[in-house]
Amino acid sequence: MTDRQPPTDHPFAEFFRNDAAPAQRTAPPSSRRDARGGSGSRGTRHRGSSSGGGGSKRPRWVVPLITVVVIVGLLGGAGVFLFNTFGSQVQSLLAGNQVEDYEGSGxxxxxxxxxxxxxxxxxxxxxxxxxxxxxxxxxxxxxxxxxxxxxxxxxxxxxxxxxxxxxxxxxxxxxxxKVDFTVTIPEGSSAKGIYQELSDVTGLPVSDFEAVGANWAALGVPAEAPSIEGFLFPATYVFQPGETATDMITTMVNRTFQSLDAAGVAPEDRLKVVTLAALIQKEAGSVEDMAKVSRVFTNRLNAGWNMESDATIAYGAGHSRVETTQAEREDPSNIYNTYLYPGLPAGPISNPGDDAINAAIHPADGPWFFFVTVDLDTGETVFSETADEHAAAVERLQEWWAAHPEIE
The missing domain is CATH 3.30.1490.480 (Endolytic murein transglycosylase)
Incomplete structure (x- = not known):
């Protein structure tokens, strides 16, 4: 067994060769002579001599030292292997606890x-x-x-x-x-109110917006429309410093076209759809009622009735009261007087949102020709097919008014 040598390519081959060699050496010559009959004292003297050639023993610290060196080498090699294999992951984990940040206000x-x-x-x-x-x-x-x-x-x-x-x-x-201008336009707002809101937020004069709106055909609004009303889409806009009144109004008009295009409205039908949608926006008590309101006005138009909307008269008269007077309903100078003039009003009376546009295109199915909001707190609206049914609903509205004398 002592004659076996480790493979030369084994990582510890050199170590095994150096350590095993003494066991294979023959005894020094002096020991052989003693064995053939030399005196024991001479043999003893040579064995104890520190200068006795190859017969001297390896110092006791050599093997432990070699062992330590090998262990250190193994640990070092393992460390290199682990770092090469997992170093990046370890560095990432360590970096995760060290968030880089600046100091101060910059x-x-x-x-x-x-x-x-x-x-x-x-x-x-x-x-x-x-x-x-x-x-x-x-x-x-x-x-x-x-x-x-x-x-x-x-x-x-x-x-x-x-x-x-x-x-x-x-x-x-x-x-x-914050250095930009955020403007929120509610559904049903008028162009006049929108101009004022834009001015309040941006600091630009109201007259700048009025001047742009007065040339509505240049912005792509149908030339036959009586004004830009109806084409200033209600939404939240964020305008940047330096934008002009023209930039802002153009953005709002284009947003209206975007909504109409998405709803499948042909350019030649834009004015008609927006006019009906604007009326629905003002008359409906809720989004849920919009399609029914659309059906009432559609039924009236199809039957050849006048639309008879108080909201159109109020718009043409320049006020926002819910009720209109007999004199107002008989005023021929108001081009928006749908009590006198048949068909759709002369133009939009508000700026409608997507829900009203959708209702104008898709009225609900129903036989109704009348509707009235009977509770102004809840918005409850009664839809009727006959004049008698409608009269009963109007009485409910009058009762509500009687119960709320504080409201003018």
Missing amino acids: TGEVMFVVNDGDIGETIGDNLAAAGVVKSSAAFYDLLLKQNPAPVFQTGTFKLAEQMSAQSALDALQNPDN
Whole structure:
């Protein structure tokens, strides 16, 4: 067994060769002579001599030292293998606890936009891409610590470069840093009211918007329309500093065309659909009633009746009262007087939204020719087929008025 040698390519071959060699050597010559009959004292002297050639023993510390060296080598080799294999993962795990962040409120100026629907993680990514914060993680991790969670307003904010995550968050929550103009237009608003709202928010004169609206045909609104009314789509708009009245009004008109196109309305039918939709928007007590209101007016038109809408008279007279007077209903100077003039009113009387447009195109099925809101608090509306049914519903409305004398 002592004659076996480890393979030469074994990683410990050299170690085994060096350690096994003494067991295969023959005794030194002096020992052989002693064995053939030399004196025991001479043999003993040679065995005990430190200068006795190849017969000297290896020092006791050599084998332990070699063992230690081998173990250290093994550990070192294992460490290199593990680092080469898993080093990147380990570094990533270690880096996960070290979020990079700037310090302070930053320098310079960055116009940063928060888009509608952006979540915290998206805002963090965009801040990092714009050079505002050092990393998206720094901002997002800060958000997770907030209680309650921050609510971000859409729009453009004036920030700085290299801000700390906390400074960026504070700046986005400060309305003084908002530099754009957010305008919300409710369904059923009039052009006059929209001009005033745009002026209040942007600081531009009302006359600037009026001047743009007066040239409605240049914006693509049907030339036969009596005004731009009906084509300023109700929605929330975010206008940027530097945009003009023309830019803003054009955006709103194009948004109307977008809605009509999506509803399948041909360009030549835009005015007719918007006119009916605007009337539905003003007359319906709720979105649920819009299709029924559309059916009432459609039935009247198909039967050759006048539409007889108080809302059209009120618009033409320049007021917003629910009730109209007998004199107003007999006034021929009001081109929107649907008590006197047959067919659709001269033009839209409000700016309708998608629900009213859809109702104008898709009226409900029903035999109704009349409707009246009998409770102005709840918006309850009664639809009737005959004049007698309608008269009974009107009595309910009068009872409601009697019960609410405080309302003029």
